[in-house]
Amino acid sequence: MKSEVNEQALLKGLAENDTKAIKIIYKDNFNTILSFIINNNGSYDDARDIFQEAIITLYEKAQSESFALTCKINTYIYSICRRLWLKRLHQVDKFNKPINGFEDTIQVEEDMEIHEKRNMDFAMMERAMNSLGEPCRSLIESFYIKKISMQTLAKQFGYTNADNAKTQKYKCLIRLKKLFFAQYNIGE
Amino acid sequence: MMDDIQLIQTIERYLEGKMLPEEKAFFELQRKNVPEIDQMVVEHNMFIHQMEDFAANQKLKHQLQEIHNKFLQEGFIGDGTQELTAKTKLIYLWNKYRRVTAIAAVVGGAMALMISGLIAFFAPANKQAIQQLGQEVERLKQGQRYQGNKINEVVSKMPKDAEVRGGGSGFLIDGKGYIVTNAHILKGASFANVYNDGKEYKTKIVYVDAAKDLAVLKIDDKDFIPVKSLPYSIVKHSVELGEEIFTLGYPRSEIVYNVGYISAKTGYAGDTLSCQIQMSANPGNSGGPLLNKHGEVVGVISTKERQADGVTFAITSKYIYKLIDDVKKADTAYQRIKLPTYSSIKSTDRVNQIKKIEDCVFLIKAYN
Structure with missing residues (x-):
């Protein structure tokens, strides 16, 4: 019972970006995944990437309102890593190799689909941001992501007043949206 | 352009809940009547969330990488060397160099056959073989x-x-x-x-x-x-x-x-x-x-x-x-x-x- 409570607390912490919770999950699971990946034809960097991807998937799941984890955290992470790695192997190599590993797994296909969709969106956003150019990008990031007030931003960026900065910010946002949705349409 | 900016500004105020009750009622009526405005509200809302999620994702990635490096330094997690026990290392190296090994073996085999053939043909009986x-x-x-x-x-x-x-x-x-x-x-x-x-x-x-x-x-x-x-x-x-x-x-x-x-x-x-x-x-x-x-x-x-x-x-x-x-x-x-x-x-x-x-x-x- 106690371990269940702990797991719930850990997931809550993860959802809130609590470094302590993330550290515990990281420490408890990384070595298992590392030896799994290395035993299955992967490198250290592969292990790190796959493992972090799995944590992000768990993070996204923990944040969703309908969240319910039906198994232990380590089973979930292992299952995700296994699926991710299998997929990666199929991409680079057409030979079907049996994968070695004896840990319990659960069905994670649905979560992975959601995660992949999100990853695609993030990639699109990153590309849009990268092609936005300065100072637009910094302005957008500072206001919408870092939530810095318009007054402070106006001073930082050297606008004569907050209203001018605001107008500029909106112009930038419109451009960013165009860049983003343009990809969306191509993507579909 | 100016209209667009004003519209976005309005939408943002609406989404952030900064509107006065009358203004809000009026805007909601507009949303109902003008599908374009309604669409813009939805789109803007989605986009802002998209940006926030993106930021959260970037932040988490950064956080994970920091934790990884810290743990690696402190030795809490494997650095890839101790994970390779003799057996897994062999598997790892074998998998990694399997193709090269196969090619090398074929080439080596062919060379060996050729050389032994040449030796058998030209060399006198090799006393050292005894x-x-x-x-x-x-x-x-x-x-x-x-x-x-x-x-x-x-x-x-x-x-x-x-x-x-x-x-x-x-x-x-x-x-x-x-x-x-x-x-x-x-x-x-x-x-x-x-x-x-x-x-x-x-x-x-x-x-x-x-x-x-x-x-x-x-x-x-x-x-x-x-x-x-x-x-x-x-x-x-x-x-x-x-x-x-x-x-x-x-x-x-x-x-x-x-x-x-x-x-x-x-x-x-x-x-x-x-x-x-x-x-x-x-x-x-x-x-x-x-x-x-x-x-x-x-x-x-x-x-x-x-x-x-x-x-x-x-x-x-x-x-x-x-x-x-x-x-x-x-x-x-x-x-x-x-x-x-x-x-x-x-x-x-x-x-x-x-x-x-x-x-x-x-x-x-x-x-x-």
């Missing part, structure tokens, strides 16, 4: 220690500064103390001692025939009790193909029994002096007797082909007769050597044959 069965000096030193323990009450008869040159086996051909062994065992040695049943005997090197790779030693020790009659005979006729044979020798400090059969009537590269036998012989078996099932000596174990395991060569016993003839011609002091011509163990079983024979087989150590 490994002489002389016991390695290191092993003998070990054996000597063991032997030393075994004969603890007997003080070694060797001068203290003597160094082991080589060793092998030998056997009596005359009960008075004449022993036949391989010449290569004595190579570079000035004298040799022989051992049997924990006893050590000094010998004199009587004759060495390097061409035949045979040598005669004479036990020259007051502790030696001459054997009245040897249990085995030494045959003059040649060996028969497929004949079952056995040997006793000292591949280690203890006497070892081995069995096999005559696999060819000639030796390495058609050498008529010797015959080929199928038997696993080890260094140290060199100089040991090769006997047939009647307990008759048919040869002297001599050399072993390097590449093929289980292939051994023996000098046929008729050359022992020739050797003794040579000895007699060279030195008149040895006229009385008489080779045994009658085997008294013809109809006894193998265990009892061995019991009789083992008293006549000696471990030989050559010193300089």
